[in-house]
Amino acid sequence: MKGTAAVLIGLAVLAAAVPLVAGDYFVGVGLSLLMYVALTQSWIVLSGMTGYVSLGHVVFYGLGGYVAALAWGVIPLAGIVVFAGLAAFVLAAAIGLPALRVRGPYFVILTFGLAELAKYVVIVIEGWLGKFSRVMFGGPGLDTLFYIMLGLAAAATLITLLVRRSRFGQGLLAIRENEEAAETVGVPTVRLKLLAFGLSAIIPGMVGSLMVLRSTYFEPALLFDPVISFSIVTMAVVGGSDDVKGPLLGAAGFVLLSELLWANAPQLYMIMVGVLLIGFVLFVPEGLSGRLFRARRSGAK
Amino acid sequence: MDAILSGQLLAAALVTGALYALTALGLNLVYGTMRLLNVAHGDLVMIGAYVAFWAFTLLALSPLLSMFAAAAIAALFGLALYYGLFRRLLEGGKAAQRLEANSLLLFFAVSVIVQNVAALQFSGTPRGFQYLGDVYRFGNVAVTGNRIAAFAVAMVLCFGIMAFLRFHVMGLAIKALIQRRDAAAIVGINVERVQILTLCLGFATAAVAGALVSMTEQISPFMGFPFTIAAFVVIILGGLGNVTGGIVAGFLLGALETYGVALTSSAYRSILIYGVFVLILLVRPQGLLGGRRIVR
Numbered sequence: 001m002k003g004t005a006a007v008l009i010g011l012a013v014l015a016a017a018v019p020l021v022a023g024d025y026f027v028g029v030g031l032s033l034l035m036y037v038a039l040t041q042s043w044i045v046l047s048g049m050t051g052y053v054s055l056g057h058v059v060f061y062g063l064g065g066y067v068a069a070l071a072w073g074v075i076p077l078a079g080i081v082v083f084a085g086l087a088a089f090v091l092a093a094a095i096g097l098p099a100l101r102v103r104g105p106y107f108v109i110l111t112f113g114l115a116e117l118a119k120y121v122v123i124v125i126e127g128w129l130g131k132f133s134r135v136m137f138g139g140p141g142l143d144t145l146f147y148i149m150l151g152l153a154a155a156a157t158l159i160t161l162l163v164r165r166s167r168f169g170q171g172l173l174a175i176r177e178n179e180e181a182a183e184t185v186g187v188p189t190v191r192l193k194l195l196a197f198g199l200s201a202i203i204p205g206m207v208g209s210l211m212v213l214r215s216t217y218f219e220p221a222l223l224f225d226p227v228i229s230f231s232i233v234t235m236a237v238v239g240g241s242d243d244v245k246g247p248l249l250g251a252a253g254f255v256l257l258s259e260l261l262w263a264n265a266p267q268l269y270m271i272m273v274g275v276l277l278i279g280f281v282l283f284v285p286e287g288l289s290g291r292l293f294r295a296r297r298s299g300a301k
Numbered sequence: 302m303d304a305i306l307s308g309q310l311l312a313a314a315l316v317t318g319a320l321y322a323l324t325a326l327g328l329n330l331v332y333g334t335m336r337l338l339n340v341a342h343g344d345l346v347m348i349g350a351y352v353a354f355w356a357f358t359l360l361a362l363s364p365l366l367s368m369f370a371a372a373a374i375a376a377l378f379g380l381a382l383y384y385g386l387f388r389r390l391l392e393g394g395k396a397a398q399r400l401e402a403n404s405l406l407l408f409f410a411v412s413v414i415v416q417n418v419a420a421l422q423f424s425g426t427p428r429g430f431q432y433l434g435d436v437y438r439f440g441n442v443a444v445t446g447n448r449i450a451a452f453a454v455a456m457v458l459c460f461g462i463m464a465f466l467r468f469h470v471m472g473l474a475i476k477a478l479i480q481r482r483d484a485a486a487i488v489g490i491n492v493e494r495v496q497i498l499t500l501c502l503g504f505a506t507a508a509v510a511g512a513l514v515s516m517t518e519q520i521s522p523f524m525g526f527p528f529t530i531a532a533f534v535v536i537i538l539g540g541l542g543n544v545t546g547g548i549v550a551g552f553l554l555g556a557l558e559t560y561g562v563a564l565t566s567s568a569y570r571s572i573l574i575y576g577v578f579v580l581i582l583l584v585r586p587q588g589l590l591g592g593r594r595i596v597r
Contacts, residue, residue: 055409098583105338105405109533110582116530117575124568230413237406267417274414281406282389 004161004244011248012154019143031146031214033255034153038207039228040235040247041156045163046200047233048241050193051176052100053108055229056115060088060201062224064208066122069218072136077213081148081206088205089198096197100190103179112226119224126220139213149210156203161244163199172196227270234277240287249288308442310563316448316517318555319455322548324510324528325535326459327503333479333542334499337387337404341412342532343525345375345504348415349511350520351423357430357515364432365450368512375508376501382411383500391496412525419522429519447516454513458506459548466544475499479542527574531558534578 018030039057047053064084071080095114102110126132163169171192174182183189212218231254239250254273261269284291328342349371356367386407433446466472474495477485486492510528514520535554539546554577561573 053406102582106582108405109338109340110579113530113575113578113582117572117579120571120575124572127568230409233406267421270417271414271421274410274412274417277410278386278407281403281410282386285403 008154008157008244012150015150016147019146024142027142027146029255029259031142031149032258033251034146034149035207035211036231036235036251036255037247038149038153038156038203039232040239040251041153041160041244042200042203043232043236044160044200044241044247045172046193046196048236049163049169049172049176050196052103052193053233054111054200055108055226055233056111056113057200057204057232058224058226058228059111059115059118060091060204061208061211061228062115062118062122062220063088063091064205065212065218065223066208066220067205068209068212069134069136072139072213077140077144080209084209085202085206088201088208092198092201093194096194097190100193100197112229115224115226115229119220122220122224133217133219135217136213137216139216142214145210145214149207152203152206152210157244157247159199159203160247163196164244168192168195231273234273236287237285238276238280238288240289240291242286243289243293246287246289253288308440310559312442312444312448314556314559315552316444316452316555317559318552319452319459320510320514320551321531321535321555322459322551323455323513324507325532325539325547325551326462326544327506327510328529328532329503329536329539329542329544329547330462330475330479330499330506331503332536333544334475335387335391335496336482338408338533339503340405340408340529341415341525342503342507343527343529344412344415345378345507345525346511346514346528347419347520347522347525348375348378349508350515350524351419351511352508353512353515354428354430354520357432364512364516365454368454368509371508371512372505375504379500379504380497383497386411412529416522416525423522425522427519427521430515432516445517451513451517455510458509462502462506463544463548471495471498527571530574530578534574534581537578537581 015030015034019027022030039061043054043057064087067084067087068080071083075083099107099110099114163172171182171187171189174185174187175189175193179189208223212223215222235250235254236247237250238253239248240246257272258269261272280287324342324346327345328339331337331339331342349368352371352374353364353367356362356370357364360367387404390404390407433450435446436443437446437449464472466476474485474490475498477488477490478492478495478499482492485495507528511520514524514528518524531554535550536547538553539548539550557577558570558573562570565573
């Protein structure tokens with residue numbers, strides 16, 4: 001475990017040095033890498049731990065972005081980030097109780113439907129307000145955003161690490177293995193699931209608020225893009241969600257792939273994502289980190 | 302108010318309802334027998350629509366004929382998916398641990414791949430063609446010939462499949478599998494064969510629905526998803542695995558959408574569909590018409 005901590009701290013220091021030595025292009029790539037690390041780590045607190053697979057996590061990201069778009073110029077940056085996280089938490093708390101009663105594949109399609117519903121509701125609200133996209137002037141510089149995002153990615157990783165080793169995390173894992181049995185032996189399943197849902201929403205909300213300031217404009221269809229939810233799930237599956245290193249591996253692989261393909265051949269990128277998801281679900285369900293870790297352990301025997 | 306009560310809206314609701322009923326029927330059969338939620342179902346509608354479009358533009362073939370080709374292509378696709386992906390999952394093994402969630406991820410991946418391959422091949426531009434565009438009048442209601450044809454074919458297929466399920470041995474086997482999987486195997490039903498047949502049948506009906514849709518609407522590589530959602534709403538409303546309930550629910554959703562949009566505006570169409578979808582899952586996942594609980 002000390003090894004993991006050392007590797008994580010080393011990576012964070014390395015990342016912190018990027019804006020000092022590299023140009024804007026690499027800082028931009030680093031920003032999207034950190035964004036996906038933060039999103040995927042947060043997603044794992046709910047979906048990796050409890051087995052309630054959310055395919056609508058973009059809803060928190062989008063809400064955070066919307067909060068930032070509304071509040072930009074009214075309250076300072078730090079306030080916006082905090083407020084975006086809070087809004088995402090409130091949304092999760094509000095929909096969590098009814099949504100988390102729905103299980104298995106129904107929860108998956110429900111979360112997807114909720115995110116799409118939120119997207120169309122925001123589009124209609126913006127229509128009422130007479131705005132079809134918002135432009136935000138004088139946003140923070142790329143380096144500032146990068147360092148805040150680094151903080152969020154580190155926080156998300158730390159939260160996942162701590163949750164996994166806590167009693168709370170053990171309860172969540174019990175829910176994943178057998179919810180009825182967990183409830184029978186006294187795990188307060190409803191409370192734990194709700195808490196995990198809320199916890200997994202905060203950081204995506206904050207990330208969304210940063211990314212809207214990065215792109216300097218807000219458009220509902222872009223912020224609530226289901227491709228983001230889909231990417232999060234794929235990164236977690238490919239990287240492996242039973243280990244804090246999984247999302248790092250998954251996010252790194254996909255950001256690389258997307259830099260190579262997204263600008264020139266977005267369809268090809270999506271096809272590759274689909275193929276990788278199928279391959280990993282069928283052949284490597286434990287993910288890259290699970291595979292590498294196990295290989296090393298069995299090699300040592 | 303007059304507009305709401307007019308036969309024109311009723312005709313539109315019936316056509317939409319028939320297409321939803323047909324699309325959902327295939328999804329319902331696949332879910333009922335295999336317990337797999339096919340989120341790529343709408344993409345088969347898209348494939349069927351493109352088969353009909355190209356057959357009409359390149360070969361001047363009527364969609365009412367090319368729909369057979371569409372059905373065959375979709376059935377073959379179902380066969381390929383079964384042997385390529387799902388047999389491994391259904392048989393057990395490492396990936397089968399969380400079968401339903403895993404199968405859902407696989408179908409999502411298939412959906413993304415199919416959509417993007419289509420976008421790459423056919424470009425994202427919406428396309429359409431004119432076929433049976435003549436207007437027929439019934440009293441003060443005007444309906445185009447293609448809508449009448451789409452409605453008629455969808456109805457014939459729905460009732461044909463219902464009769465097949467009721468009277469044919471294979472249809473009875475499908476129903477047995479829907480009711481009690483394990484018991485069906487015990488009384489000597491070849492579960493795997495029935496599953497393959499159902500998957501092909503389900504895919505084929507979706508593709509036929511797509512060929513019918515292509516006569517009345519513009520088509521695009523990303524047209525499938527709304528159909529997937531609509532089909533889910535329909536089968537959840539009608540009760541999972543309940544074929545008759547699904548057909549009734551198809552018309553219900555067709556009416557809800559048509560009248561809902563007529564009463565408000567088309568900007569609310571997506572909110573309406575997704576809202577109903579979310580509401581049903583949250584409030585009454587066992588369905589309005591069926592009594593079957595979806596607890597796994």
